[in-house]
Amino acid sequence: MSAPIRIAIAGHGNLGRGVEAAITRNPDMRLVGIYSRRPPSQIQPLTAGVPVHGMDALAGHASGIDVLILCGGSKEDLPEQGPKLAALCNTVDSFDTHARIPEYFAAVDAPARAHGKTALISAGWDPGMFSINRVMGEALLPDGASYTFWGKGVSQGHSDAIRRVPGVAGGVQYTVPVPAAVQQVRAGGQPRLSTRQKHTRECFVVLAQGADAEAVRQAIVGMPHYFDEYDTTVHFISAEQLQREHGAMPHGGFVIRSGQTSPGVTQVIEYGLTLGSNPEFTSAVLVAYARAVHRLHQQGRHGALTVFDVAPGLLSPRSAEQLRAEAL
Amino acid sequence: MSAPIRIAIAGHGNLGRGVEAAITRNPDMRLVGIYSRRPPSQIQPLTAGVPVHGMDALAGHASGIDVLILCGGSKEDLPEQGPKLAALCNTVDSFDTHARIPEYFAAVDAPARAHGKTALISAGWDPGMFSINRVMGEALLPDGASYTFWGKGVSQGHSDAIRRVPGVAGGVQYTVPVPAAVQQVRAGGQPRLSTRQKHTRECFVVLAQGADAEAVRQAIVGMPHYFDEYDTTVHFISAEQLQREHGAMPHGGFVIRSGQTSPGVTQVIEYGLTLGSNPEFTSAVLVAYARAVHRLHQQGRHGALTVFDVAPGLLSPRSAEQLRAEAL
Numbered sequence: 001m002s003a004p005i006r007i008a009i010a011g012h013g014n015l016g017r018g019v020e021a022a023i024t025r026n027p028d029m030r031l032v033g034i035y036s037r038r039p040p041s042q043i044q045p046l047t048a049g050v051p052v053h054g055m056d057a058l059a060g061h062a063s064g065i066d067v068l069i070l071c072g073g074s075k076e077d078l079p080e081q082g083p084k085l086a087a088l089c090n091t092v093d094s095f096d097t098h099a100r101i102p103e104y105f106a107a108v109d110a111p112a113r114a115h116g117k118t119a120l121i122s123a124g125w126d127p128g129m130f131s132i133n134r135v136m137g138e139a140l141l142p143d144g145a146s147y148t149f150w151g152k153g154v155s156q157g158h159s160d161a162i163r164r165v166p167g168v169a170g171g172v173q174y175t176v177p178v179p180a181a182v183q184q185v186r187a188g189g190q191p192r193l194s195t196r197q198k199h200t201r202e203c204f205v206v207l208a209q210g211a212d213a214e215a216v217r218q219a220i221v222g223m224p225h226y227f228d229e230y231d232t233t234v235h236f237i238s239a240e241q242l243q244r245e246h247g248a249m250p251h252g253g254f255v256i257r258s259g260q261t262s263p264g265v266t267q268v269i270e271y272g273l274t275l276g277s278n279p280e281f282t283s284a285v286l287v288a289y290a291r292a293v294h295r296l297h298q299q300g301r302h303g304a305l306t307v308f309d310v311a312p313g314l315l316s317p318r319s320a321e322q323l324r325a326e327a328l
Numbered sequence: 329m330s331a332p333i334r335i336a337i338a339g340h341g342n343l344g345r346g347v348e349a350a351i352t353r354n355p356d357m358r359l360v361g362i363y364s365r366r367p368p369s370q371i372q373p374l375t376a377g378v379p380v381h382g383m384d385a386l387a388g389h390a391s392g393i394d395v396l397i398l399c400g401g402s403k404e405d406l407p408e409q410g411p412k413l414a415a416l417c418n419t420v421d422s423f424d425t426h427a428r429i430p431e432y433f434a435a436v437d438a439p440a441r442a443h444g445k446t447a448l449i450s451a452g453w454d455p456g457m458f459s460i461n462r463v464m465g466e467a468l469l470p471d472g473a474s475y476t477f478w479g480k481g482v483s484q485g486h487s488d489a490i491r492r493v494p495g496v497a498g499g500v501q502y503t504v505p506v507p508a509a510v511q512q513v514r515a516g517g518q519p520r521l522s523t524r525q526k527h528t529r530e531c532f533v534v535l536a537q538g539a540d541a542e543a544v545r546q547a548i549v550g551m552p553h554y555f556d557e558y559d560t561t562v563h564f565i566s567a568e569q570l571q572r573e574h575g576a577m578p579h580g581g582f583v584i585r586s587g588q589t590s591p592g593v594t595q596v597i598e599y600g601l602t603l604g605s606n607p608e609f610t611s612a613v614l615v616a617y618a619r620a621v622h623r624l625h626q627q628g629r630h631g632a633l634t635v636f637d638v639a640p641g642l643l644s645p646r647s648a649e650q651l652r653a654e655a656l
Contacts, residue, residue, distance in 0.1 A: 021590045025470045102653045127656045129464075129597075132640045135655050136457075139616040139643035140609075142353045188602070261608035262349045267601070269457075274516070274596040280589035281468075288467040308641030308651050312460045313634075315467035323636050325430045327463050328455045 004030040005294045006064060007287070010055065010085060011071035012036050012043050014249075015094065018283025019069050020046045026287060028317045032064060062088040066297075067290040069093075071283075079104065086119040086304070087111035090297050092290045094124040094282055101127070101306075109304035118297040120305045123289045124282040125273055126150070130255050132307055133271040137257025141267055144259020145190040149182055149198060151175035153251025153278060161226045162203050165219045167211030170239060172246045174202045177253070185256050188266035201232040204246055206239045251278035288315045332358040333622045334392060335615070338383065338413060339399035340364050340371050342577075343422065346611025347397050348374045354615060356645045360392060390416040394625075395618040397421075399611075407432065414447040414632070415439035418625050420618045422452040422610055429455070429634075437632035446625040448633045451617045452610040453601055454478070458583050460635055461599040465585025469595055472587020473518040477505035477526060481579025481606060489554045490531055493547045495539030498567060500574045502530045505581070513584050516594035529560040532574055534567045579606035616643045 007029050009016045016034065023031045024047065033051050036043050040052040053061070058068070068085060070093035072078050078095045085091055086108045095104050101122055112119040122128065126148070134146055151174060158173035181198050184191050191197075203220055207213060213236055221232045237245075254272035261267055275281045289307070292314035296305065313323050335357050337344045344362070351359045352375065361379050364371050368380040381389070386396070396413060398421035400406050406423045413419055414436045423432050429450055440447040450456065454476070462474055479502060486501035509526050512519050519525075531548055535541060541564055549560040565573075582600035589595055603609045617635070620642035624633065641651050 018589065025589075098656065101656050102649070105652055122656055129468075131656045135644050135646075135651060136616075136640050138655075139619075139645070140457075140612050142645075186602075188604075261346065261353075261605060261612050265604040265608055267603050267605070267609050267612070270598075270600045270602075271461075272598045272600070274514075274598075276516075276593040276595055277589060280593055281595050284468050284589050284595070288464075291467075306641075306648075306652055306656055308644075308648065308656070309639050311637050311639045312464050313636030316463050316636075317467070317470075318463075320634075320636065321430070323463060324433055324634055327466075328426065328429050328450055328459045328634055328636070 004028055005291060006030055006032045006066040007290055008033040008035060008058075008061070008065045008068045008089070009071055010035045010058070010068055010081065011077065012038075012045075013071060014279035015283055015286075016071035017046060018277070018280040019071055019286055020050075021280060022284045022287040023047070026291075026317065028291070029287070033061060035068075058085065059088055065089050066294050067092060069286050069290055071286075079107070082119070082121065083107045083111050086117055087115045088117070090117050090293050091119045092123055092286050092293055093121055094128070094286060095122045096124060096127055098127065105304050105306070113303040116302050118293050118302055118305065120289050120293050120307070120310070122306055124285050125275075126253070128282075128285055128307055129271070129273070130253070133255040133269075134257075135308060137255065137269045140269065141257055141259025141261070143261075144257055147185045147193070147198075147256045147258075148253065149177035149256075150253035151177050151199065151251070153253070153275070154246075154249050158201065158226055161223060162205060162220055165216060165223075167208050167216045167219075168205055169208040169211075170206035170242050172204050172242065174204075176200045176202055182254075185258060186268065186270065188258050188268050190258050195229045196231060199230060201227055201230045203232065203234045204237050204242060205234055206242050207236055248276070249278045251275045251281075291315060291317065332356055333619060334358055334360045334394040335618055336361040336363060336386075336389070336393045336396045336417070337399055338363045338386070338396055338409065339405065340366075340373075341399060342607035343611055343614075344399035345374060346605070346608040347399055347614055349608060350612045350615040351375070354619070354645065356619070357615070361389060386413065387416055393417050394622050395420060397614050397618055399614075407435070410447070410449065411435045411439050414445055415443045416445070418445050418621050419447045420451055420614050420621055421447075421449055422456070422614060423450045424452060424455055426455065433632050433634070441631040444630050446621050446630055446633065448617050448621050448635070448638070450634055452613050453603075454581070456610075456613055456635055457599070457601070458581070461583040461597075462585075463636060465583065465597045468597065469585055469587025469589070471589075472585055475513045475521070475526075475584045475586075476581065477510055477584075478581035479503035479505050479527065479579065481581070481603070482574075482577050486529065486554055489551060490533060490548055493544060493551075495536050495544045495547075496533055497536040497539075498534035498570050500532050500570065502532075504528045504530055510582075513586060514596065514598065516586050516596050518586055523557045524559060527558060529555055529558045531560065531562045532565050532570060533562055534570050535564055576604070577606045579603045579609075619643060619645065
């Protein structure tokens with residue numbers, strides 16, 4: 001067995017902790033360091049004996065790291081860290097602001113190329129696994145329609161949005177696919193579905209002392225971009241209930257491609273995820289792609305990449321020979 | 329737009345006709361020829377104006393073909409044709425004798441390398457799409473269990489087997505997943521399932537004149553390898569019913585990976601196919617992989633390959649830039 005892949009983590013929130021957990025399940029990898037903007041004394045690694053450093057120590061440690069997994073957020077952290085750190089190390093990140101991916105790709109690609117590094121951006125499940133299935137579905141069935149449904153699961157962005165409403169002391173939002181729409185698509189119908197027909201939104205809200213429930217409800221269901229195009233239900237619950245019943249971060253969804261291969265012959269492809277923990281699954285994807293990045297770097301493939309550029313076999317700890325004999 | 333990819337077909341059975349149909353749905357491809365061991369006058373192409381030739385004409389035409397799609401069977405045709413034709417053209421095939429894949433890979437790899445050709449073997453849905461999902465599921469969730477269910481669908485091998493039973497004039501066999509097993513696996517349980525617990529087999533049989541129904545039933549349900557490890561039901565029907573109700577070739581199935589990312593946190597990945605026509609879907613896969621083979625050949629990647637070696641983006645007619653902007 002060859003030497004383990006030396007992984008480091010930049011950022012130790014939900015995603016960073018998920019990456020730590022995932023590395024323990026991959027015996028061909030070793031966690032060599034955790035880097036954070038917080039003082040190292042505030043970080044509690046799950047892995048015994050793993051050193052914790054400030055971000056600024058990374059430059060000096062880069063030669064001992066095969067792949068650095070960036071666990072910061074897409075809004076504030078990655079736009080700044082991604083390009084900077086891709087000049088130092090091979091990287092993997094989960095940049096998920098779909099509309100800004102081309103811009104972010106370019107910003108990471110240049111420093112990675114200039115320094116001979118390999119940087120995979122936007123891994124996870126959407127973008128990530130779902131993107132792969134959208135592209136493959138369309139390639140296999142060019143005459144057809146694609147559908148992505150999310151949920152049932154907690155949307156972080158929508159939960160944040162309801163917590164900003166005056167009178168709200170706490171809350172969580174679930175995105176829920178509309179069963180009738182899913183059924184129709186699965187059966188091979190290719191309906192045109194409006195935003196409202198695809199998903200509903202369900203909110204569990206804790207009111208602040210003295211807040212007017214109806215005013216809060218109105219503020220939520222009419223909120224532009226977040227809720228106004230959906231049928232939204234608001235449930236008012238106690239702070240205890242919120243903590244007890246809504247503390248997990250389940251999510252999931254499915255990508256369905258339905259198409260014809262000849263007149264009257266319908267084929268349906270469905271990829272679905274049922275996730276007990278959204279951040280832990282995203283972390284598991286990042287770790288598998290770190291293996292691929294390490295291999296692609298060894299093959300001399302430099303610059304920015306996405307999941308579309310990675311052959312499935314590179315994700316597996318098994319060799320190409322083993323995969324052909326055991327898994328094809 | 330660049331010049332269309334010039335595709336040729338070797339073999340014009342169900343698969344070859346499916347490939348013809350698929351090419352018409354991919355505007356970046358053009359069918360340049362059909363090659364068959366049967367006399368060309370016996371072949372009826374679906375595509376107007378496509379020339380039909382004997383197999384032996386291939387050597388002289390190779391320079392006008394970007395990718396040759398081999399549509400022969402895995403038992404008789406491909407073991408002989410695959411290595412021979414990979415010396416002449418870039419090829420794609422659907423070799424599906426799982427146990428002999430390493431041997432076949434080696435037999436195709438040597439001539440392809442020696443002649444600077446690119447040869448992708450064992451594309452389709454199993455081996456093929458299901459294999460990719462087995463490998464990716466295991467890479468993402470290393471602590472877990474994988475399940476492949478097939479059906480409901482017609483198994484060609486099992487249908488052939490019942491038609492060889494004395495007293496049988498015609499028949500078809502459906503492989504059916506056991507709903508309770510599927511439900512348990514989908515829910516994230518990781519049961520150990522015997523062969524009998526995963527699938528049942530359902531046969532529709534037309535008796536020959538004067539045959540003893542019970543003797544035929546016994547011969548089928550006790551047949552070693554094919555039926556003895558399964559719960560098998562045999563229905564006797566008329567020749568008219570067989571033709572009217574069992575003429576289509578639907579199939580499908582699903583690959584489920586269920587695993588833990590931390591204690592008590594279960595994640596489930598499911599990839600499913602519901603196919604109106606098994607050969608037409610396999611053909612659609614072959615055609616998408618022909619696009620990838622053409623590109624890999626242009627990149628100088630020679631020798632035998634499998635679906636594990638092909639990045640998803642190579643299957644799409646869209647460019648890497650388009651995919652990042654539109655599909656990630």
